[in-house]
Amino acid sequence: MAGITEYATATGNDYAEHERTYAGVMKMSKIGTAMAVLVVISLAIGGVTGPWWLCGLGVALAIVGGVIGAVSEKGTILPIIGSALLLVALWYIV
DSSP: OTTOOOGGGOTTOOHHHHHHHHHHHHHHHHHHHHHHHHHHHHHHHHHHHOOHHHHHHHHHHHHHHHHHHHHSSSOOOHHHHHHHHHHHHHHHHO
């Protein structure tokens, strides 16, 4: 058909940049979701049981884990998962 331009052959197409941007958006959405879950867990611990210092620690750990995950190449959420386990363990101790 005349007049239809294929994306792969269009002039000015930067498919590599498109793939890089998509990978970045997926990485940040994965890390952001994990951080939000950790913050919600922290708020639940502080609001239900009362140790608000533990809530603050959980939010700080979410931020640190998110930064570590953001600078990693694939966007790992392992630091956030480790922070969540640490937070729950401290909650049981307190």
